[in-house]
Amino acid sequence: MWPGASAELGGIRTERDAQLLLSTVTSLIGSPRTHLSGRYETHHSGDLVLPSSVSTTLLNMSHELIHGLAPENDSALPDGVDNLTELYGPKRDPLYVVIPITVIYLLIFLTGVVGNISTCIVIARNRSMHTATNYYLFSLAVSDFLLLVSGVPQEIYFIWSKYPYVFGETFCVLRGIAAETSANATVLTITAFTVERYVAICHPFLSHTMSKLSRAIRFIFVIWLIAIVSAVPQALQFGVTNQGGIDQCVVKRIIIQHSFELSTFLFFFAPMTLITVLYALIGLKLRSSTLMQRDGTLQRRNNVVPSSRQSSANSQGTRRVLKMLVAVVVAFFLCWAPFHAQRLVYIYGVDKDHQPSDPLILKLFVVTTYISGILYYLSTCINPLLYNIMSNKFRQAFK
Numbered sequence: 001m002w003p004g005a006s007a008e009l010g011g012i013r014t015e016r017d018a019q020l021l022l023s024t025v026t027s028l029i030g031s032p033r034t035h036l037s038g039r040y041e042t043h044h045s046g047d048l049v050l051p052s053s054v055s056t057t058l059l060n061m062s063h064e065l066i067h068g069l070a071p072e073n074d075s076a077l078p079d080g081v082d083n084l085t086e087l088y089g090p091k092r093d094p095l096y097v098v099i100p101i102t103v104i105y106l107l108i109f110l111t112g113v114v115g116n117i118s119t120c121i122v123i124a125r126n127r128s129m130h131t132a133t134n135y136y137l138f139s140l141a142v143s144d145f146l147l148l149v150s151g152v153p154q155e156i157y158f159i160w161s162k163y164p165y166v167f168g169e170t171f172c173v174l175r176g177i178a179a180e181t182s183a184n185a186t187v188l189t190i191t192a193f194t195v196e197r198y199v200a201i202c203h204p205f206l207s208h209t210m211s212k213l214s215r216a217i218r219f220i221f222v223i224w225l226i227a228i229v230s231a232v233p234q235a236l237q238f239g240v241t242n243q244g245g246i247d248q249c250v251v252k253r254i255i256i257q258h259s260f261e262l263s264t265f266l267f268f269f270a271p272m273t274l275i276t277v278l279y280a281l282i283g284l285k286l287r288s289s290t291l292m293q294r295d296g297t298l299q300r301r302n303n304v305v306p307s308s309r310q311s312s313a314n315s316q317g318t319r320r321v322l323k324m325l326v327a328v329v330v331a332f333f334l335c336w337a338p339f340h341a342q343r344l345v346y347i348y349g350v351d352k353d354h355q356p357s358d359p360l361i362l363k364l365f366v367v368t369t370y371i372s373g374i375l376y377y378l379s380t381c382i383n384p385l386l387y388n389i390m391s392n393k394f395r396q397a398f399k
Contacts, residue, residue, distance in 0.1 A: 091161055098159050105159070108377050109152040115384030116141040116148070122394065129393060132216035133321060136193035137387070139220045140328075143185040143227075144380035150178035152377060164246035169239055172249035176235030177228075183336075184227035184267050190332055191271045192219055197325060198278040202285045230267070234259055260343060268340050275329055282322065324390040328383055335379030338372040 092098055119141040123134045154167065154175065165172070196216070199206050237259070239252030256262070345365045387394040 091163065092159065102156055102159055105152055105156050105377070108381055109148055109156075112144060112148045112152075112377070112381030112384075115381055116145040119384050119387065119394075120145075130213060132196050132213060133193055133325070135213065135216045135220060136189050136196065137328075137383075139189045139223065140186060140383060143182045143189065144383065146178055146185075147182035148377065148380045150175055150182070155377075163248065165240060165249045166247070167249070172238050172240050173235050175249070176238045177231050180231030180234050180263075181224075181227045184230050185224055186332065187267050187271045187336075188223040188227060189220070190329055191275060192223060193325060194275045194278050194329065197322060198282055201282050201322075230263075234263065264340050264343065268336065272333060279326060279329070286319065286322075320391070324386060327386050327390055331382050331386065332379065335375040335382070338375055342372045 120138055123129050123138045167175075233255050237251050237253055237255050238249060240247050240249055241252055242248075243250070342365065389395075
């Protein structure tokens with residue numbers, strides 16, 4: 001899901017140009033906190049939260065610049081950037097910044113871990129909740145938990161020490177595998193339970209086979225297999241390189257050209273388009289069913305038979321479940337759309353020398369990075385809250 005990087009630096013004509021561009025890029029790469037400075041801003045523009053998955057793009061830019069300036073050793077670096085503090089900025093930001101951000105990350109981490117583990121326990125222990133839909137929600141909780149435990153502790157470390165990267169090559173790659181697998185599994189799981197609901201509501205005769213627990217389990221297994229297989233080539237592009245005298249986890253090699261665009265299409269735009277169409281069809285089906293029930297009620301007047309009451313109760317239960325699932329989809333879209341937008345801004349908002357084509361593009365990149373940084377991990381803890389708010393069964397089971 002992370003973009004690759006070109007190795008050309010033809011647009012850097014002078015040592016001064018290199019320093020200006022380098023200061024712009026390296027001031028942005030401190031994960032998860034940074035300041036913006038350089039050619040387009042002459043002052044600090046504010047505090048940014050950058051998860052490692054987001055800041056990797058900027059690390060790639062820094063990687064190109066440093067190696068373009070010093071292909072053999074650090075001595076080729078311009079005199080003005082040979083100091084680590086000048087090159088990468090302070091190792092941490094002021095306490096009044098890092099302490100609140102640390103607290104926010106800890107709250108997200110604790111809420112997400114407790115919420116997702118509780119969701120898995122509730123579904124596993126209550127036989128009444130052993131349904132195809134809930135099994136998909138179990139899978140969703142596992143993917144959110146994976147993203148939390150593999151990412152947040154590292155983010156908290158980087159809040160207090162931005163560089164060097166101390167976790168080693170293996171963890172650099174494994175972190176990429178975990179993040180990509182989690183993201184892929186999340187969107188595929190959401191797509192799967194949307195298809196399951198569509199079949200159950202719009203094609204009820206097929207749902208007897210599609211909604212079987214054994215089939216749902218097989219689908220979930222395939223989802224995770226696809227998620228892992230798709231994540232490995234992306235993650236293997238990462239590695240630890242020495243940049244300006246310190247280690248950084250960056251894109252080290254290009255295995256798949258245009259992997260960012262391909263991943264964004266396959267694991268965001270295409271699934272969200274399918275999900276939107278299916279929920280629109282479900283909405284039309286439920287609307288027509290409501291009109292038919294209303295006409296039948298008018299015909300029967302007060303002669304309502306028990307079976308019609310049961311049918312009405314089932315319909316209400318279906319609608320409640322559907323509302324909860326729609327809320328999950330909307331939350332996913334709101335939390336992940338800024339992340340993908342941030343990367344699109346980088347891909348299509350820079351020129352061939354990886355410089356922002358316009359000052360406005362740089363500002364837009366900063367804004368989308370800030371928003372995506374906040375929402376990236378928030379997405380992992382919001383689903384259990386939605387289950388409690390919108391599902392009586394989950395609310396009772398959580399007690």
